[in-house]
Amino acid sequence: MATVQTVLRKKVNAQNLYPITIRIIKDRKTSFISIGQHIALKFWDEQNKKVKKSHPNATRINRLILKKLSEVNDKLLEAEINEEFVSASQVRANVKGKNKIDFFRLAELHLENLKKAEKHSQYLTQKGRVTKFKEFVGKDKLNFKEITVFLLKNFEGYLLNQKKRKPRTAVNYMIMIRKIYNLAISEGLAENSNYPFGKGKIQIRIPESDKVGLSIEEVKKLETAKDLSFAQQDAVNVWLTSFYFAGIRVSDMLQLRKSDFKDGRLLYRMNKNQKVVSLKVPRKAEIILDLYNKPGIGNHDLIFPYLRGTNFNDSKELLTRIKTVTRNLNRRLELVAKELKIDKKLSMHIARHTFGNISGDKIPIQMLQKLYRHSSITTTIAYQSSFLKKDTDDALDSVVNF
Known part of the structure; x- marks a missing residue:
């Protein structure tokens, strides 16, 4: 003989809510089936074993309780008719097995x-x-x-x-x-x-972001900065190298190796979309890279030292290390910006925005797509729209300057 009853288990969750469960006692063994609902203690009617009417979803939850009770009793009745032995835990497993993945x-x-x-x-x-x-x-x-x-x-x-x-x-x-x-x-x-998404429902529209890049004058401040600490100067060198190569992402910058440079060109595969990149090494970048190409550096060694000693076969370790290094670089760049009186948030990612800001209307959009390594030109147009100001400025002047 088995007893089946709805109970509010005194097992509070992080929101101070209690789970509503179906308790099965059979052969002196107990098993619980959660109905997937949690409520505050004040909403539970202990005498009638149901949710009080004061709860906003009382009707629906009480219907769910009745449904679960019915499922459990059906399993027990089926076992009785077929003269099968079934334990409380087996009933629980059978009922839970009927539930769809939520x-x-x-x-x-x-x-x-x-x-x-x-x-x-x-x-x-x-x-x-x-x-x-x-x-x-x-x-x-x-x-x-x-x-x-x-x-x-x-x-x-x-x-x-x-x-x-x-x-x-x-x-x-x-x-x-x-x-x-x-x-x-x-x-x-x-x-x-x-389905809650689509026309007349939840429509997902990605808001335009305000991309801010440094001006030419501000980049020159970084190029000519003096009296920085070694750590700050290294951070500036990484930032400038990223900018000189059209804003290479910091995760790729940190993984550049000596072998990625051949015949005056940078050849590497981007981690984000696996695109192969081939860029000329500008003279300014070459000067910085020479600072790190010290004697004893092997052909497959990293250019910048931040990830040395990292297990590159362990992707989780690599990701964690890149995040830590990026955070430290950004902290040092913030200090540099303050010292050089650059009134913008200086970070590794802004090197990419800076290239977009300075390139402006100077470079055809198809060429920018190649430099940014975008898969679609639509992405490039959307990205560059934050920096293309000449046409709108000229249009404004044509109206107000009379």
């Missing part, structure tokens, strides 16, 4: 795939976003039908207003949720009819 479980599988593919940067970033979404929802299980336009709008407002995140950050969260929802549809785990 959003957070599919998100876990997605994260596991990123980890197996050694895409550690994406893994860590998206794991953080999934965790933040779970904190907002306040429960460990979220069916795809529950991901409504209303829920996503509230989540967006939560990110922008309570967490003070930037609009682009909020967009990144929506892109992550949409990606997992699309995966669910492709796997038959969710219905198109409930």
